[in-house]
Amino acid sequence: xxxxxxxxxxxxxxxxxxxxxxxxxxxxxxxxxxxxxxxxxxxxxxxxxxxxxxxxxxxxxxxxxxxxxxxxxxxxxxxxxxxxxxxxxxxxxxxxxxxxxxxxxxxxxxxxxxxxxxxxxxxxxxxxxxxxxxxxxxxxxxxxxxxxxxxxxxxxxxxxxxxxxx
Numbered sequence: 001x002x003x004x005x006x007x008x009x010x011x012x013x014x015x016x017x018x019x020x021x022x023x024x025x026x027x028x029x030x031x032x033x034x035x036x037x038x039x040x041x042x043x044x045x046x047x048x049x050x051x052x053x054x055x056x057x058x059x060x061x062x063x064x065x066x067x068x069x070x071x072x073x074x075x076x077x078x079x080x081x082x083x084x085x086x087x088x089x090x091x092x093x094x095x096x097x098x099x100x101x102x103x104x105x106x107x108x109x110x111x112x113x114x115x116x117x118x119x120x121x122x123x124x125x126x127x128x129x130x131x132x133x134x135x136x137x138x139x140x141x142x143x144x145x146x147x148x149x150x151x152x153x154x155x156x157x158x159x160x161x162x163x164x165x166x
Contacts, residue, residue: 099130102125
């Protein structure tokens with residue numbers, strides 16, 4: 001199969017905007033996927049029949065769906081920059097990092113996981129702790145994160161991180 005892929009690459013005609021290297025890399029990636037997909041599909045089929053695996057997967061999916069609701073994307077008023085935050089109160093207070101909110105000025109735009117965009121204002125900054133508090137301007141209650149107790153966590157426990165780094 002690899003020889004067949006190399007033959008296809010050698011016989012391809014280059015388009016106006018593509019180099020030989022680009023075409024080669026694309027065909028090589030496709031060839032590699034042809035070898036990996038059957039293996040991955042076989043492994044997924046064998047794991048999917050294990051009830052414990054299915055239950056753990058469903059628990060992860062449910063957890064990510066739940067915690068994503070309170071996660072926000074933060075941008076300056078022009079929609080530039082960006083970072084993440086988390087809503088901590090139903091009336092719209094959210095925590096983020098100083099390095100995210102510090103460059104936006106006093107006002108910013110926030111995107112919610114449900115597709116809404118809300119205006120927000122800066123409430124406070126702690127540059128040395130890299131923490132900022134902002135207030136989203138919304139009608140009605142917003143979804144909130146449940147704040148845990150870090151004293152109950154142990155090294156090696158699972159952690160889910162949801163955000164918008166770009």
